[in-house]
Amino acid sequence: MANKAFKxxxxxxxxxxxxxxxxxxxDEMPKLMKSKLYSxxxxxxxxxxxxxxxxxxxNADFYLALTYEDCxxxxxxxxxxxxxxHGLDEDGYLKCADMRKFYRSPAEYxxxxxxxxxxxxxxxxxxxxxxxxxxx
Numbered sequence: 311m312a313n314k315a316f317k318x319x320x321x322x323x324x325x326x327x328x329x330x331x332x333x334x335x336x337d338e339m340p341k342l343m344k345s346k347l348y349s350x351x352x353x354x355x356x357x358x359x360x361x362x363x364x365x366x367x368x369n370a371d372f373y374l375a376l377t378y379e380d381c382x383x384x385x386x387x388x389x390x391x392x393x394x395x396h397g398l399d400e401d402g403y404l405k406c407a408d409m410r411k412f413y414r415s416p417a418e419y420x421x422x423x424x425x426x427x428x429x430x431x432x433x434x435x436x437x438x439x440x441x442x443x444x445x446x
Contacts, residue, residue: 318347336431370427374420377406384409389426 323329323345342348376382381395383403391406392398406423413419 315347315351318350323347334431334434336434370424373427374423377410377420377423380405380407382406384423 323342376393377384377391379393381393381397382405383392383394383398383400384390384406385392385400385402385404387402392400392403410416410419413422
């Protein structure tokens with residue numbers, strides 16, 4: 311599949327003068343989302359992916375809704391989420407549902423979480439790609 315996807319990318323988007331892969335993702339996203347390659351990838355079952363970038367996954371609001379479940383934990387030191395249906399007893403991990411109670415409102419906690427989950431165009435501007443990957 312990867313070989314076919316690469317061929318489709320080269321056939322439909324890459325020219326002698328333009329390659330979207332080496333340009334700013336946020337600037338090229340509208341063009342990418344209208345491409346034949348995107349329409350094919352969008353139809354793929356998500357469970358078939360071995361490595362998932364959030365651009366190929368549900369939007370951040372979907373993930374935010376998951377944090378209302380009793381099995382989602384967050385570790386602020388590690389900046390990591392874990393899903394543990396049978397509970398989690400690891401140092402630094404707290405249930406998101408419990409953490410939400412320590413904020414003035416659930417909306418305030420949700421805004422804080424969204425800032426953690428999302429990388430904005432402004433956060434990526436004026437940074438080298440390795441700096442963006444480190445933050446990611």
